[in-house]
Amino acid sequence: MIAAAFVSEEGKLLGWCANSVISADNLCFIAETCRSVLSANRAEQRPADMGVVAFGNRTLVFREGGHGLFMAYLDSPTNDAVLRWLFDQVGPILEAEGVKL
């Protein structure tokens, strides 16, 4: 994992970790951009709550819940099994903080 972040509905970065290349501001910007994509799809009657974007061998995963948007930037390709595993790990951690995706 290269970076992970959770951004509240108001666009506030509530928690994050990243290598030195990606700044907190950038993570916020990316989260807002991902949110706008999900929002645009809702407007087109094709609601989606999760997106997976492959940039070469790296993957950006984002998932929107009632409390905000979780985002992870991985240094590997993914498949459905990897995504399930990821959210099996992340889900309890977020739930412990009162956040349900």
Place this chain on the structure above:
Amino acid sequence: MLHTALIITSQREYAQALRHELLRLGDPPARIDVELDALRATQLATQQYELILLDAMLESIDGLQLLLLIKPQAPRCKFVIVSDTTDEATRALAYQNGADLFLERPTTAEAFRSALEALEALFNPPPVTGPTLSADADTVVAIADIVQMFCLSGDSVLLAVRSQYQSGDIFIYRGEVYHAQYPGKSGEAAFRDMLGWNGGLLRTRAIKLTHTPPRTIETPYRLLLETAPGSPEVTAESAPIDGELVVVEAATPSDTATLAVMKEAPPRDDAAPVYFPDPRRRTGGETPLPRVNSHWMVNLSGDLLEGSQVSEPDRCAFITSFIFRKMADVAVALEVDYFNHMTLYGPHLQQVLVADNMGVRHAVFDTAWTTEEMRTEYVKWCCEQSF
């Protein structure tokens, strides 16, 4: 001379500072309005302004999307996008959406001074110092010749092009055609269209470029001019003589009436095909297209090139183009190349987008019966098709 301007921003202090500076530009002082609420700005009569300065990112709306919304209402107004970031994707998108100028938000006195100079140049463009062209003349010329002349001289100019009914811009940077736009279209398609306007004989005005324009056209100018439909063949005889611009008759003047008839498809007496173009004529790979609800493809200018079961083509093209542009912004932020493919998971539908450097394919699947293999197969199918 500036008479009326509108600043649309979410930043009050910046708005006040900029307003103060802009007031100096007009003589008598210009009327400078400030709107801090972007949604309210959409209600204003924007056509009353000569200049609108618009933040790229506003609190309640994307400024670049707002630009798309209000630009058609005020075609004579100059639009300036002010951004906190100067990444190329935002700059390109700003120009693609119709901005006349892209500025980094000034924060120092010196930056304000530079910004004001750029704004002044927008209203009082300096004369072109090209080898043969007098810029102040709004002269009827063979547009292909003018493009060739500036490209040959390695100049950087904005060619404002005007026919009887339409107007547009061609950006030439260091001897290459970088970008072209007119309301509703941009990129290479816009350039080719403009070369065909009025048989290629158009009024043009050249403005010296003071900034690097976005690059939406990669094709070398020679190839563009050689292959432009309806444009005259560029010959040595059509070059300017003794530094004067001359009206050159097109070698093969296009008959617009004939073109109009030829462009219209003949009436069909059979049912329309599900696909266009016919997939049986494809020379793609061996992977079959998996079962999808609908799928389509757009080029990088956002034009729908082909599709299947596409109920609202314009909306489909828009959303694909929108997602692609947004992900281009993300790619810039992550310092990686554009995305290869993307999957959006929804309760009822899943979507897969596959991009290369020529366009984006977009498919919609039913979540209920879609498997990972089907999505993978679609990505593979896309890769085997030639964009």
